[in-house]
Amino acid sequence: MRRVTLSAFDPNITNNSPAGSCLLKLLRAASAEYQLELFVARTDLQPGEGIIIHKMPVPRKPVFLESILFTVMSVLFSVRKRNGITISTQGGFPFCDISYAHNCHKLFLTEYRAHITGGFLKRTARLINYAWSTAMEAIAFRHASVIVAPSEGLARELRAEYGPAIGAKLRIIANPVDCAAFVPPTPKQQDSCFAFAFCALGNFEWKGLGFVLEALATGIPAHLKVIGGTDSEIDAFRKRAELLGISERVSFVGLHKDIRPYLWTSDAFVFPSVHETFPLVCLQATAAGLPLIATNLNGLERLLQHGVTGWRVERTVESVAQAMNAALADKARTVKMGQQAQAAARRYDLPAFQQHWMELLATVDKLRSG
Numbered sequence: 001m002r003r004v005t006l007s008a009f010d011p012n013i014t015n016n017s018p019a020g021s022c023l024l025k026l027l028r029a030a031s032a033e034y035q036l037e038l039f040v041a042r043t044d045l046q047p048g049e050g051i052i053i054h055k056m057p058v059p060r061k062p063v064f065l066e067s068i069l070f071t072v073m074s075v076l077f078s079v080r081k082r083n084g085i086t087i088s089t090q091g092g093f094p095f096c097d098i099s100y101a102h103n104c105h106k107l108f109l110t111e112y113r114a115h116i117t118g119g120f121l122k123r124t125a126r127l128i129n130y131a132w133s134t135a136m137e138a139i140a141f142r143h144a145s146v147i148v149a150p151s152e153g154l155a156r157e158l159r160a161e162y163g164p165a166i167g168a169k170l171r172i173i174a175n176p177v178d179c180a181a182f183v184p185p186t187p188k189q190q191d192s193c194f195a196f197a198f199c200a201l202g203n204f205e206w207k208g209l210g211f212v213l214e215a216l217a218t219g220i221p222a223h224l225k226v227i228g229g230t231d232s233e234i235d236a237f238r239k240r241a242e243l244l245g246i247s248e249r250v251s252f253v254g255l256h257k258d259i260r261p262y263l264w265t266s267d268a269f270v271f272p273s274v275h276e277t278f279p280l281v282c283l284q285a286t287a288a289g290l291p292l293i294a295t296n297l298n299g300l301e302r303l304l305q306h307g308v309t310g311w312r313v314e315r316t317v318e319s320v321a322q323a324m325n326a327a328l329a330d331k332a333r334t335v336k337m338g339q340q341a342q343a344a345a346r347r348y349d350l351p352a353f354q355q356h357w358m359e360l361l362a363t364v365d366k367l368r369s370g
Contacts, residue, residue, distance in 0.1 A: 003050075004365055005084030006034040009093035011041040011058060011070045016201070016257060018280055019089045019102040022150070022175055022353075029354035030361060035084070039074050039093065041066070064129035067092075071136055085364055091136025097364055099144040102277050104157040105133040115274050117205045141166050146364060150175045150278040153298025171360060175278045175299065176353030179346050182287035184264040194328055197266035197290065199227035199259055199281045204237055208272030208295070208315060213237065215321035217244040222328060224270075226252045227262050263288035267334060268327045272315050273297060286345040291337035293323040302347065309341035 008027060012020040024044060027036055036051045041060075047053045054077055058069040074093040078086075088096040090103060109130050116126050141147055141162055147169045149155040155170050196216075200207040209226065216224055224246075226237070234252045241250045253262060259281075263269070269285035270293040278299025282292055286303060292310030294300060306312040311323035327334045 003035045005037055006030055007037045007084055007086045009039045009074050009088035009096065011066060011092065013038060013040050013043040013045065015044050023089060023100065025176055025350060025353065026357045029358060039077055041070060062125045064125050064132060067129055067132055085361060088140065091133055091140045094136045094139035095143050096140060097144060098146045098148060099140040101147055101149050101154060101158060104154060104161055105130050105137055106161045107157050109134055112275055115206055144169060146171055148173050151299035152301055154277040173353065173356045174348050175280055175283060176350045177283045177287045177345055177348050179287045179349045182260060182284055184289060194222040195225055195266045196222055196324065197225045197227065197263055197269050198271065201228050202230050202233060204229055204233050206274050209237055211272050211315060211317055211320045212270050213241055213244055213246065214317040215324055216249065217246050218321045220321065220324050220328065224250045225262050225266055226250060227259050228255050260288065263290060266290060268293060270324065272313055272320050283345060283348055286341035289338040289342045291334060291341050303344050309337055309344050
């Protein structure tokens with residue numbers, strides 16, 4: 001049987017990267033049938049038989065410099081390589097066969113740029129990164145034969161921003177979760193203190209932590225576990241918790257490769273973000289048996305059923321507080337909603353995700369060779 005080369009481009013094909021972790025799960029399944037050639041800055045895959053890794057010496061920060069240098073170096077590294085299938089996450093390598101979209105940067109620049117926070121230098125750096133990513137994704141969408149989006153919502157946004165020309169190229173493969181790995185090892189003790197969980201790699205303001213803290217400060221008798229965040233963000237939000245008089249009820253646990261223990265000791269997951277393409281943390285929380293308290297986000301169209309698997313809220317203190325109080329008011333119902341959320345998460349189990357990708361790769365390979 002011939003071994004087709006699958007070349008993948010992304011600076012961070014790692015477990016702790018939102019887009020890169022999905023690509024990592026795809027590549028682990030594809031390694032049985034394809035020769036893998038990775039163009040990365042960092043990866044959790046190891047080189048070996050059937051896996052070739054090209055490391056790009058690009059800096060982590062500032063992010064815009066990482067993005068620009070990675071794209072330039074990817075193009076230079078791949079000049080000699082034109083065989084096989086190429087896949088890239090959103091413009092990392094703009095001349096790919098499959099563009100794996102995890103955002104619509106063009107939409108962000110027009111609709112959400114006001115939500116970019118930070119000082120002048122940080123905000124400027126983020127705007128440069130989004131401007132560069134917008135230019136690269138436009139090239140990638142024109143060049144690719146297939147564009148994969150993780151949610152119906154993102155697919156709608158891409159069609160609206162880039163027109164009907166990309167409509168025929170779009171395929172939807174929802175982000176995955178390893179459901180078995182997130183099942184709690186032991187039942188939670190129901191007489192323990194009620195705990196909400198919030199999780200984000202960073203950008204706490206965008207993800208809505210401020211609303212959660214203010215809601216908790218209205219007198220909600222519960223604990224909040226804040227997972228993730230940079231040191232500077234944790235310090236800033238810890239001070240906000242102190243000013244609100246709730247510091248003893250908020251735990252900032254920082255970044256962890258394994259967030260499951262914190263989900264397993266929580267009762268509900270709260271995430272009033274501005275905008276997402278498919279929040280993996282919400283999927284992981286439901287797989288762990290937690291009902292969601294979240295805004296109307298892409299990817300949650302089927303996962304979050306108001307009053308069944310959680311509460312859909314507005315991005316206001318009043319709306320978030322009302323949902324948190326509802327979760328506390330009837331703990332038996334909250335547990336039931338968590339069980340229903342866990343059942344809903346099974347639609348996104350890892351084997352289904354890998355099967356959809358393997359079928360798509362086979363289709364692209366057939367089109368190339370036929």
